[in-house]
Amino acid sequence: MDISPENPAPPLAPEPAENTGNAKGTTRIGDRIFLGLSRGSGVLLLAIMAAIAVFLTVRAASAISKDHGNFLTTFEWNANADQPVFGIAVLAFGTVVSSLIAMLIAVPVAIGIALFITHYAPRRLAAPLSYVIDLLAAVPSIVYGLWGALFLVPHLTGLYTWLDSYFGWTGVLAYHGGAARSLFTIGILLAIMILPIVTSVSREVFRQVPRMHEEAALALGATRWEVIRMSVLPFGRSGVISASMLGLGRALGETMAVATVLSPSFLISRSLLDPGGGTFAQNIASSFKESGDLGKDALIASGLVLFVLTLLVNGAARLIIARRKEYTA
Template sequence: MATPLRTKEGGPAMRRPAFRRSRGEGPFRFATTGAGVVVLAIMAAIAVFLIVKAIPALQANTSSFLAEKIWTPNATEPKFGIAALAFGTVISSLLALIMALPVAIGVALFISHYAPRRLAGALGYVIDLLAAVPSVVYGLWGVIFLIPFVQGPYTFLNDYFGWIPLFAGDAVYGKSIMTGSIVLAIMILPIIAAISREVFLQAPRALEEASLALGATRWEMIRMSVLPFGRPGVISAAMLGLGRAMGETIAVALIFPATFDITFKVLSNNGNSIAANIANGFGEATPIGQGALIASGLVLFVITLVVNTAARLIIARRKEYSRAAA
């Protein structure tokens, strides 16, 4: 039953609209709450499992797990650390995001606001189809086609732009962090583009028409109305793509040279990631080696949580972002 409310001026009573409750609302609320609790429970169970399995290997480790670059957990005296693997994971994923994000936003804007309807539908279907391609296909494409192809461009970058630390080095190699980053960028591009496209399509039509009525060009309308509205969604899409790049296994395992070093020379024969190292080493690992790999997986789990938490904090910093994301 509605409850009466009086205005501050003492005017006539105002009534709040009463929400009609159906018999199915209680079970539905219980089911949705239970689903949320199950997700949190699964995440907690994964964290507990990783910690329990990693503790014996960490206790047997003879070096600093966070600072050591060497990875020899199967030796008589296990010595391993996550520094080089975490560095390779982060830098390759960030390079992939830097390459993929502008292209993905451009594709999303073209499909949502520039392309004819038939072309937009076909192009959107192709973008969605790219997201369904198995990662091993991308990895094989990188090994067979991309690695030989990039040797020439890498040599050009090294010869003429070697003063930039990223392109420096005595020699360049097809198997490198840069090649892995290119493959990762192609893999995460359809994910970011698909989500951004849907967000841009939700921009209020009234805002777009108002901008055009005031004399704005199509680009000015997009810059003033569409992009501010879609910014939270683009941030979320970028973080989802970044998490996808960090967790990719097979493609980078085929392309990375599987070395343990920390260097910003992304064209050199260096590079590895946590996921690729787990895939390459788990089959032949001793019990301590398996525990070390699980410990590295725990670090990747934490990094992913930090990335997603940072994205939520960025969105929550401004009220309009929070309202749009909600």
């Protein structure tokens, strides 16, 4: 072959790569172990969930079959009587209403704090503020309950009087006196408890917004609020929804703080400021020790309802996120 500057030699063919063991059927032992552990973890989680569901269902069916009232609509809980009567109407109402109040208060505040930390606060202030917010999540629930009973309840009388003066005509916010041990107080307490969860997740999501999106909006003359409205909030919507569902899950199942503050009764009052009401978790914590075998099965039945309610909330959150493809992971 004539090799000259006009006719250079053809490039040599690359040598075949050395077999690294990644071909089909030759997976490395570490990959096989990791695959088995990952698959086993997923199966174990499903097995645990199934075991919990089966246990709750069996015990709940045993209790409901002996109930002399309607389990879904009865306004009474007397599972230790000779003719047991118990129902979850008051418990379901109190659980849902107090959790919704907590969400209405906590989510806007949490989003505002997250936006302030990520887009407004100087670094010297943002770091310690983030630390303080995260520290709230480490406070035990019984401490929140003691604070709520000894400090929050006595100091809410003025707020209740003000609400009654301006919104008492609605009936929902009418105040008839007495200690502020109501579902509205529980909602405020739960809002404080779920605030660090919603804030932390929302803050991390807002930090992931592509910097180029924000700079492009600023280059087009957008104000800082317009940048947040057009770039930050749309990008972080799925994360905020997920954070809100995490907070809602804790609010639905909170036990000791609610049991310490709430004045339980099996009545549904028109006003949210009237003492009384109840939640699933609070009723289980308060009644479990003095309950007999049937009473414990009745409490397990109410726990099954809370279990299903939590699953429905998480399923609804996934449906909301999946409505648009750009929000799905």
